[in-house]
Amino acid sequence: MTSEVTKQKTEYLDSTKQGWRILYGFLLLFLFSTNFHAQTKTINVCASCKTKTIKDAVSFAKDGDTILVKKGLYKETQIFVKKSIHLIGEDYPVIDAENKTDSVFAISANNFSISGFKFINIGMSYTKEIAAIFVSHSKNFTLKNNLLNNVFYGFIIQSSKYGLIQNNKVTGNAIDETSSGNGVHVWKCKNLRIEQNTITGMRDGIYLEFVNKSFISNNTSKNNIRYGLHFMFSHYNEYHHNEFKTNGAGVAVMFSKFIKMHHNTFHYNWGTAAYGLLLKEINDAEIYENIFEQNTTGINIDGCNRINYKNNHFIRNGWALKFTGGCYTNVFEFNNFMHNAFDLSYNSRLNDNKFEANYWSEYTGYDLDKNGIGDVPFRPVKLFSYVVNKTPETLVLLRSLFVDIINFSEKVSPVFTPDNLMDNKPLMKPINPLE
Amino acid sequence: MLKILKYSFYDLLRSRWSYVYFIFYLFLGFVLLFLNNDMNKAVITLMNIIIVLTPLIGTIFGVMYYYNSKEFTELLLAQPIKRSKIFIGQYLGISLSLTLSLVLGLGIPFMIYGLSKSTAIFDFSLLILVGSFLNFIFVALAYNIALSTENKIKGFGYAILLWLFLAVIYDGLFMISLITFNEYPLDKFSLFATMFNPIDLSRILILLKLDISVLLGYTGAVFKDFFGTKTGSFLSFLVLCLWVILPLARMKMKLRKKDF
Numbered sequence: 001m002t003s004e005v006t007k008q009k010t011e012y013l014d015s016t017k018q019g020w021r022i023l024y025g026f027l028l029l030f031l032f033s034t035n036f037h038a039q040t041k042t043i044n045v046c047a048s049c050k051t052k053t054i055k056d057a058v059s060f061a062k063d064g065d066t067i068l069v070k071k072g073l074y075k076e077t078q079i080f081v082k083k084s085i086h087l088i089g090e091d092y093p094v095i096d097a098e099n100k101t102d103s104v105f106a107i108s109a110n111n112f113s114i115s116g117f118k119f120i121n122i123g124m125s126y127t128k129e130i131a132a133i134f135v136s137h138s139k140n141f142t143l144k145n146n147l148l149n150n151v152f153y154g155f156i157i158q159s160s161k162y163g164l165i166q167n168n169k170v171t172g173n174a175i176d177e178t179s180s181g182n183g184v185h186v187w188k189c190k191n192l193r194i195e196q197n198t199i200t201g202m203r204d205g206i207y208l209e210f211v212n213k214s215f216i217s218n219n220t221s222k223n224n225i226r227y228g229l230h231f232m233f234s235h236y237n238e239y240h241h242n243e244f245k246t247n248g249a250g251v252a253v254m255f256s257k258f259i260k261m262h263h264n265t266f267h268y269n270w271g272t273a274a275y276g277l278l279l280k281e282i283n284d285a286e287i288y289e290n291i292f293e294q295n296t297t298g299i300n301i302d303g304c305n306r307i308n309y310k311n312n313h314f315i316r317n318g319w320a321l322k323f324t325g326g327c328y329t330n331v332f333e334f335n336n337f338m339h340n341a342f343d344l345s346y347n348s349r350l351n352d353n354k355f356e357a358n359y360w361s362e363y364t365g366y367d368l369d370k371n372g373i374g375d376v377p378f379r380p381v382k383l384f385s386y387v388v389n390k391t392p393e394t395l396v397l398l399r400s401l402f403v404d405i406i407n408f409s410e411k412v413s414p415v416f417t418p419d420n421l422m423d424n425k426p427l428m429k430p431i432n433p434l435e
Numbered sequence: 436m437l438k439i440l441k442y443s444f445y446d447l448l449r450s451r452w453s454y455v456y457f458i459f460y461l462f463l464g465f466v467l468l469f470l471n472n473d474m475n476k477a478v479i480t481l482m483n484i485i486i487v488l489t490p491l492i493g494t495i496f497g498v499m500y501y502y503n504s505k506e507f508t509e510l511l512l513a514q515p516i517k518r519s520k521i522f523i524g525q526y527l528g529i530s531l532s533l534t535l536s537l538v539l540g541l542g543i544p545f546m547i548y549g550l551s552k553s554t555a556i557f558d559f560s561l562l563i564l565v566g567s568f569l570n571f572i573f574v575a576l577a578y579n580i581a582l583s584t585e586n587k588i589k590g591f592g593y594a595i596l597l598w599l600f601l602a603v604i605y606d607g608l609f610m611i612s613l614i615t616f617n618e619y620p621l622d623k624f625s626l627f628a629t630m631f632n633p634i635d636l637s638r639i640l641i642l643l644k645l646d647i648s649v650l651l652g653y654t655g656a657v658f659k660d661f662f663g664t665k666t667g668s669f670l671s672f673l674v675l676c677l678w679v680i681l682p683l684a685r686m687k688m689k690l691r692k693k694d695f
Contacts, residue, residue, distance in 0.1 A: 272656055296650060318650040341650055387610065391617040394610050395650060396625050396658065399479075400638060401487050402606035 039064065046070035054079055054087070054095070061085045069093045069117070077102040082109050089116030092147060095132075099123040103134040103156075113142035122151040124179055131156040131185070135163070144168065153181035154202065161190040165197065172202040174225045182207040182230075183221070186214075194219065204230040205247065208237070217241050227252045228269075231259075240264060249273060250295060254280040261285065267293040275300045276317070282307060291315070291434070297322045298340070301330070310334055313434060319345050319385075328352045336430045337361060337380070341398070344380040344421075345389055351421040355380065359427040367428045378426040381417040383410030436520040439511070443528025447500070453532050456492060460540025468548045474555040475645075478562060481541065482641050485562060486634055487602060489569040493533060494594040497577025500529050502587050509695055518690045522578065523683070530574045534567045558644050565637040568675045572633050573598070575682035582689050605632045622657040630671075633678045640671055 043057045044050075045067060051057045054076055057067045063084045071091040077100050081087075087105075093116075095104050101123040105114065119132035131153035133143055137160060144166040148154045154170035157163060165184060174180030183199035184206045186192060192214040198221075199205040205221030208214070209232040216239035221228035228244035231237070231253040238260040244251050250269035253259065259282065266276030276295035279285075280302045288310040292298035298317040301307075303325035309332045314320035320340040321332075330353040337343045338361040357373070365376035384403045388395050397403050410417060447453050463484065467477045501508075504525070511521050541563065550556055577594050584590040609628050613621055629635040643662050661667040 387614065391614050393617065393621045393625055394613050396629065396639065397606050397610055398650065399483055399486075399642065400606045400635070402603045402610070405603065406607075 040066070042066045042068055044068050044070065045074075047072050058083070058085065058087075077104050079105050081105060081107040081112065084109055084111040086112065087114045087117070089118070089146075092116060092118040094118045094120060096120050097122045097132075101125040101128060101130055103131050105132070106134045106136075107141075108135070108137040109141075110139040111141070112138070113144070115142065115145045118147040118149070119151060120149045122148075122153070124152045124181075126179070129153060129156055129181070129185070131181070135160055138163070142166070151181070151202075153185050154183040154199070156185045156187075157189055157192070158187040159189065161192070163189070163192045165192065165194045167196045168198075170197065170199045170202065172200075174201055174203050177203055177226055180225065183224070186211050189214070193217075199224065201225075204228075205244070206230070208232065208234045210234060212236050215239070219243070220245070222246050224248065228266075229253075231256055235259070238262075243267075244269070244276070246270075247274075250275045250277060252278040252280070253282055253285075254278070255282075256285075257283050259285045261290060262288045263290065265291045265293070266295060266298075267291065269295040271296060275322075278302070279304045279307070286310075287312065292317060292320070300324065301327055303327065305329055307331075308333070311431065312336070314338065314340055314343075315434075316340065318342065321345070323347055323353075330354070331356075333357055334427075334431050335359070336433070338430065342382065342385045342388075345385045346381045346418065346421060347389055349416075349418045351418040353421075355421070355423045357425045357427055358423055359430040360423065361430075363426045363428075365426065372428050374426040374428055376426075377422040377424045379411060379414060379417065379422045381421055382407045383416055386416050436524045439516075439521055439524030440527045440531075443500075443504075443525045444532055446504075447528060447532040452496070453536055456533065457536040457540045460537060461543060464541045464544030468544055472548070474545070474548065474550065474553045475558070477545075478555050478558045479645060482562060482638070482645075485537075485566045485569070486638050486641075489533075489537065489566050490573045490602060490634055491598050493530075493570045493573030494577040494580075494598045495591075496533060497526075497529055497574040498581045498590050498594040500525070501578060501581035502590065512695055519687050522582075522686060522690060526574060526578055526683070526686075530571045533570045533574065537566050537570065538563055558641070561644055562641055565640060565675075568679070569633060569637060572675070572678045572682070575679055575686065579682050579686055579689070582686060582693060601632055601634050606635065609635075626658065626661060630674050633675060636671060636674060640668075 043061055043065060045052065045054055045057045051060065054067065054069060054074055058079055058081055061067055061083060066086045066088060069087065069089045070093060072093050074093060074095045075098055076095060077097045095117055097104055099121050104119055114133060122130055122132050132148050132151050133155050135141060135157045139160065140162045142164045143155060144164065146168045148168065148170040151170065151172055155165060170183040172180060180203040182204040183202040184194060184197065186208045188210040190212050192211065194206060194214070194216045196218045199219065200223045202224050203226050205224045205228045206216060206219065207230045211234040213236045216237065218241045220243045222245035225248045227249055228247040229251045233255050235257045241263045243265045246268045251266060269276050274295060275297035276292040276299060278300045282304040283306055285307045287307060289312065291313045293315040294317060296318045298314045298320040300322045305328045307330045309330065312335045314335065315338045317340045319342045320337050322345040324347055332353065332355045335358045337358060343360060343362065360378050360380060363374060363378045365374040365378065367374050383406050467480055471477055508521065512518065545559060550559060576597060580593045580597065581590050584593060613625065629639050639658060640662065643659055662671060
């Protein structure tokens with residue numbers, strides 16, 4: 001009996017002990033958390049606040065602090081940030097650089113973010129790279145929801161990794177290539193995400209050099225005087241769902257490996273030296289589900305190997321595909337070639353590329369067994385496009401009767417065009433036609 | 436002259452061929468616009484047809500009319516009318532009736548499909564203007580041929596040959612010379628060479644107005660610099676006029692000496 005009582009007692013004591021322990025734990029946690037809270041603070045910046053400039057706020061702030069900038073006009077440049085702080089603009093406070101030749105934010109820190117600001121009038125310089133936000137040697141950062149108007153460079157990111165650049169609107173007034181900068185200029189970075197930005201009127205919309213393992217998606221880049229997207233020596237990247245429209249020369253992807261490009265739209269890059277997409281020295285890429293519409297040249301392919309082109313639409317381009325330089329083991333499958341002046345321009349008589357099961361609007365063959373595949377192979381290279389390749393001046397004969405006649409005779413018995421360059425299974429109907 | 440013009444004009448309007456020609460264009464216009472509602476594209480397709488067809492029809496019609504109405508012409512020549520008036524009257528009669536078929540035949544369907552509100556109206560009017568010029572040029576050339584050859588078959592042969600030369604062979608020679616001399620700067624040469632062929636000239640004039648012109652690259656830029664300016668377009672239309680005037684002048688000369 002007594003033993004039972006003592007047992008119960010000890011049990012009770014045990015449980016209360018446990019309760020205390022839990023309570024201590026909570027208390028400790030609470031203490032710590034309040035302590036933590038006490039360490040990070042929010043600094044308000046406005047004309048009537050204690051802190052009147054962003055620069056002062058940054059100098060007061062400690063790691064982890066938030067600086068909340070209220071609506072107003074701030075004429076500041078050269079704000080150096082070396083702390084892990086969060087700069088938040090409320091109702092888009094305007095930071096006017098007054099065309100001074102200094103960047104507004106120059107940051108090298110980890111774990112920081114800048115969002116909700118409006119930057120205007122970033123000065124132009126022929127010798128310095130000046131941006132609204134200049135990030136270098138940083139890690140884990142977020143730059144989002146900013147508006148940039150009349151800027152020289154929008155963002156410059158260099159030697160950094162794990163960054164998110166999202167939902168910014170960059171507009172510039174670029175007039176010529178020498179006196180203008182890029183919307184998002186990235187140099188020597190890794191693991192970035194550039195998403196949902198709108199970039200207009202710059203030199204290059206997005207410029208990437210030595211950037212690896214990054215994602216560029218859902219951006220709109222238009223009316224830039226050079227390229228919508230410019231890619232150099234950047235490997236293992238993926239860009240998708242972007243729109244590139246009416247840029248000076250289109251999109252250039254150069255000297256890169258293992259790139260995925262899909263669901264992009266390249267259109268209205270129309271001019272004597274324009275193209276939708278320029279591929280130079282690209283190996284092992286995947287290009288699928290893109291739309292190339294009304295570009296002078298849909299894709300200009302120069303020295304590219306082992307690329308798979310699948311399910312792309314080429315609509316009303318001057319040249320849908322233009323090969324220059326040696327290109328080997330590329331595969332073109334299930335693409336739609338519709339109403340292009342030239343489907344294909346090819347520079348050599350040797351062909352190592354595979355064209356199979358594409359839809360060609362110029363195909364005039366028949367399909368007797370009704371399996372959807374034309375019974376006669378299609379030759380996408382016309383004699384005239386071969387002649388034009390040799391002597392570009394002959395293009396003045398475009399759409400003359402003579403050209404139609406020689407094209408027809410070459411089609412009947414190919415002499416000049418590579419005889420193995422043909423689509424053995426041309427489709428009778430377009431694949432997933434656009435509305 | 437006006438009387439003769441009126442006579443040939445009405446004579447042709449009554450003839451079956453004018454109707455066939457008119458209905459052909461009408462049908463073509465409707466079919467093109469029915470298959471493809473995009474007026475800009477229809478203009479491009481029409482260009483291909485007009486550039487080839489109007490010269491052909493012009494030459495054949497011209498030669499045919501001359502030989503068919505030869506007896507009546509001889510009757511007229513017996514009257515106290517100037518020779519040049521008779522023939523110029525006939526020439527204008529044919530050219531005008533052909534032009535009327537072209538303008539109405541293509542104009543009606545395009546008007547119905549809302550040309551006046553479309554952006555293609557300028558390109559379309561240029562196309563019609565160039566087509567009319569081609570009519571006048573090739574009827575004049577055909578009359579020259581017919582006046583110079585008594586033999587009907589020979590006359591037809593020469594007419595077809597002329598058309599073939601200007602529509603096809605000239606471009607072939609042009610292309611061969613471009614390929615052979617491609618080491619040299621050729622833009623001036625090609626500019627010059629197009630001037631000598633009314634078909635090429637009209638083709639380039641229309642092509643440069645269409646957005647496809649950017650394909651022409653550097654040469655295109657040279658062409659655009661030339662044809663885009665006021666002097667350029669003035670000069671090219673002057674050349675087209677010369678292509679009408681020179682054959683007519685030769686016709687007049689020929690008529691002075693010809694023994695009917």
